[in-house]
Amino acid sequence: MKLKDGIKETNVVVKSGADMILPFALVFGLYVILFGTVSPGGGFQGGVMVASACLLLYLGYGYKATANMINREVLEVNEALGAIIYVLLAACGLFMGARFCQNVFTDIGKVGDLISAGTVTFMSFAVGYKVLTGVGFLLLLMLYLLGDDDEEEEVEEE
Amino acid sequence: MKRFIALFSVLVLLAAGVTAMRYDYENVAITYDGSDTKVENLYNDPYKYTTSDADGVASIIVKTNLDKTHAANNVAAIVFDYRGFDTIGESFILLAAIAGSFTILRVSKKGKEDDHEA
Structure with missing residues (x-):
């Protein structure tokens, strides 16, 4: 993890900064996903925010720690899972005798509540999950390409 | 002959488009x-x-x-x-982009390793 001889990429300031900001970034991204249907934001934007918050992990701890913490294969499987959940929720309208993507569960909660818009809310969550895992996978893939050769060999051996 | 058919079909499509635009402009309120x-x-x-x-x-x-x-x-x-269909297309574009970059980056990684071995 050396940029030049004697200069290390990770130092204590970057590490503690990542420690401090990461929880807030994750919580704010999840907030944007959860409240996407009642406030500005939405699944897509929140998912990208959560995924890019994980870059802080790389900045603070390097590629090896990030790869140990997050499994890339699991992320890719979960992305496909999110897409399938979205399509199933959209097909609920067809099963209940309405349009594709139409909201059919209209009696959940009061209007303006967090979970009040039936399939609209849950489709937003599904898109958020899908984008979170997908963009996270993409970022980890690029970091894997950028990583040092020595570190990769260690990771591959595990 | 093939070239003539292609040109003819393009011209027909162009004429249909121009006619539709003219009809919209004259008859349909904005x-x-x-x-x-x-x-x-x-x-x-x-x-x-x-x-x-x-x-x-x-x-x-x-x-x-x-x-x-x-x-x-x-x-x-x-x-x-x-516009739920639009969102489906959007998220599948993301899926396709990630699958494509996974393929390309994996291949380039393999090439890099081969270079180091050689």
Whole structure:
């Protein structure tokens, strides 16, 4: 993890900064996903925010720690899972005798509540999950390409 | 001969497009209540344009959204209900992009390793 001889990429300031900001970034991204249907934001934007918050992990701890913490294969499987959940929720309208993507569960909660818009809310969550895992996978893939050769060999051996 | 058929079909498509545009321009009102938005006037004096009420499709969606979808946020209702197909396409574009970059980056990684071995 050396940029030049004697200069290390990770130092204590970057590490503690990542420690401090990461929880807030994750919580704010999840907030944007959860409240996407009642406030500005939405699944897509929140998912990208959560995924890019994980870059802080790389900045603070390097590629090896990030790869140990997050499994890339699991992320890719979960992305496909999110897409399938979205399509199933959209097909609920067809099963209940309405349009594709139409909201059919209209009696959940009061209007303006967090979970009040039936399939609209849950489709937003599904898109958020899908984008979170997908963009996270993409970022980890690029970091894997950028990583040092020595570190990769260690990771591959595990 | 092939070239002639291709040219002919392109010309037919062009003629159909021009006819449709001309028909729309002459017969179809630009907004639902029939009152046209004059872009030149809007550009010259933006403050004269009334923004108190939505017109066209926006008006229909704003007025009937709560009955139709029970979503408090109009934008969320449009993205996930009215135009749900659009969101499906969007997320599958992301899926395709990630699968493609996974393939390309894995191949380039393999090439890099081979170079180091050689």
